[in-house]
Ligand SMILES: Nc1ncnc2c1ncn2[C@@H]1O[C@H](COP(=O)(O)OP(=O)(O)OP(=O)(O)O)[C@@H](O)[C@H]1O
């Protein structure tokens with residue numbers, strides 16, 4: 001009997017390690033300082049965005065430079081839920097995902113008309129248009145933005161419990177809550193992508209990326225798959241955006257729709273870590289964070305260095321740091337490549 | 350020797366298409382290369398012209414290794430190709446297609462626009478048309494003319510009769526002696542054995558990436574060719 | 584009458600956008616490369632011209648003439664050292680490399696010139712205007728528009744009436760067969776990027792003389808340029824001018840209604856054209 005499997009020993013080890021890490025991560029606020037929690041929140045949300053962009057570009061071949069549209073609209077929808085509808089911020093986060101999903105429909109309809117590289121700039125135009133339109137929304141502060149009202153931030157769902165549990169102040173409790181949600185989100189998104197890639201859809205997706213014509217000839221509808229991936233990615237990005245701005249509790253169009261923060265950084269994380277792998281963004285976000293901490297005092301040198309590193313990586317190690325590591329060691333922590341078990345292939349591939 | 354290959358191999362990714370091919374072409378000679386579909390004839394042409402790069406010593410031009418040169422560098426040494434499927438430039442007119450053939454290398458010799466229009470008079474009438482608006486036979490004439498414009502020492506013709514009507518093929522083959530008379534050596538890759546043998550001095554037959562027969566065109570028998578083409582004797 | 588004035592201003596503004604776009608269009612046409620750093624390269628060239636004016640005391644026009652060969656060399660190097668190595672079937676590597684370049688360039692400029700906005704002094708031309716009876720137009724916008732036309736005529740001449748242009752078109756059609764003609768595609772690409780950078784310098788000159796600039800404005804110029812190229816149809820330089828004019832007119836009309844709507848109106852015009860004519864107004868027959 002032969003069967004097609006993606007299970008490897010490293011994969012099983014990873015599953016156990018992830019479980020331990022998540023449990024430890026949940027318990028961390030009991031020991032860690034507020035600064036550490038904030039750093040971790042930053043790392044986790046950037047990692048979420050990076051995994052999503054990697055799904056789009058690395059697996060789906062959809063190089064979007066307009067993901068800030070979904071971060072921004074998600075964040076603004078959450079603010080609208082709180083300020084206009086009086087919802088609890090936690091309940092308003094899903095609203096962010098929904099708004100991003102809705103925005104993704106016309107965006108996809110429009111951007112999918114553009115081929116290849118032009119798709120990238122097309123998504124950017126949509127993000128700009130969204131930013132400019134949102135800046136006209138006077139009840140949410142127009143071009144200057146607004147803050148979450150005190151009554152909303154002071155009784156975010158669950159913060160009372162956290163305050164009692166860890167005996168911390170209100171703002172710290174909000175950070176802990178946001179951190180927990182970010183942990184849940186990153187596990188859900190990474191796990192979801194992992195599952196997606198191992199499912200039939202993942203197989204279809206790689207067929208589409210590698211060769212649209214061939215994929216069509218074996219009955220894979222490239223258009224439908226691209227739509228599905230784009231919409232899923234948008235919704236997840238919107239949720240992340242809403243969460244990020246729940247933590248900061250302050251929003252403006254320039255911050256929420258920042259191409260640097262939500263797209264440039266994210267692309268660099270994926271490229272440096274290794275595009276087209278789940279391990280890559282994880283490694284990338286760590287490198288990114290270390291660089292950021294080390295170069296924090298050097299202002300624009302930091303971004304310049306990041307840009308140059310990304311160029312160097314594309315030139316000399318197009319599969320990123322993880323590509324170098326896995327080529328050396330043959331290690332795959334999140335195996336998505338299918339291998340045939342039970343059959344020995346002569347003169348193997 | 351004008352051109353020689355030595356143990357020439359070529360791969361498409363993992364797939365090996367040539368397994369140590371040795372051929373030689375002397376100056377002014379006409380050599381035919383025949384073989385069934387997929388025998389590796391076009392691959393051989395691509396490997397000689399640098400479209401597929403190799404070890405330097407696998408291809409020799411006047412004794413110098415050229416196997417690792419780019420196709421532009423090979424062409425500048427006087428080796429021009431009429432590629433399989435003609436491959437005219439769609440955004441260029443007929444005349445521009447011809448001109449571009451002699452734009453980078455223009456050695457002294459008999460061939461120029463005027464001489465090509467003499468050789469294929471129909472092209473003069475169609476010279477303002479886009480290259481791809483012509484009939485298949487006329488496109489083939491442009492492709493040959495384009496390769497001649499640099500006055501090459503060696504002209505490689507990959508299946509110039511492919512998909513053309515017999516009368517058209519006759520016209521095109523009628524040009525080959527004139528091209529030889531101009532001093533160029535010619536390699537014709539053909540599936541039409543009769544046509545190939547009629548123009549060539551010598552013939553190589555290929556099968557599955559190897560040369561299976563080398564002979565003088567005048568001496569070769571049907572039986573020999575059949576064996577070289579299909580493997581075991583019929 | 585105010586509407587006529589707005590229309591004329593918009594058309595003239597379109598000339599500036601066409602200048603932004605011409606280099607982008609050229610490079611895309613020849614090697615299917617979208618250079619995401621195009622806008623930042625324009626800003627870079629503007630600083631180069633500015634340095635010629637402030638440090639060497641040159642007039643802006645002379646400074647631009649001096650900057651052109653430098654920019655050509657930069658483009659040639661960029662293509663040879665970096666971009667040629669990532670061009671291929673996969674569009675991701677060149678996109679990511681030029682995106683990295685964009686960010687690096689922006690921040691390098693920020694480090695070198697600070698975030699202060701600057702302007703290339705244009706002397707008496709700055710406020711000069713011409714009374715055309717029905718409307719009064721600024722001399723500078725008029726010069727910009729005229730330069731756009733000259734650039735497009737020159738590029739078309741190069742493309743369709745020179746041996747180099749023939750090599751450009753052949754390489755764009757089929758790089759492998761161009762190689763069989765003795766043409767080195769990579770060298771052709773380097774030439775093309777070099778020439779695009781000369782056009783970028785001209786665009787930069789007008790950008791810098793007409794308005795303030797700072798290191799952060801590149802991406803917005805890239806977007807206008809991109810919109811003009813797409814509206815016009817890929818590969819058509821006159822189409823690019825038409826595209827620039829459409830964006831320019833939409834922006835001035837938007838601004839006339841409400842100053843906050845200027846940029847938005849331009850983008851919306853682009854989206855509308857895309858919905859009605861997905862391949863642009865003047866698409867190329869062969870592609
Ligand atoms: N671009 C390519 N990629 C992969 N394999 C190829 C490629 N081109 C040719 N091949 C394979 O290499 C082998 C030799 O092909 P080649 O085109 O050289 O044959 P040929 O003798 O010219 O045949 P034909 O008479 O059909 O032109 C064939 O098995 C073919 O399938």
Ligand SMILES: [Mg+2]
Nearest residue numbers: 390391392433
């Ligand atoms: Mg062939």
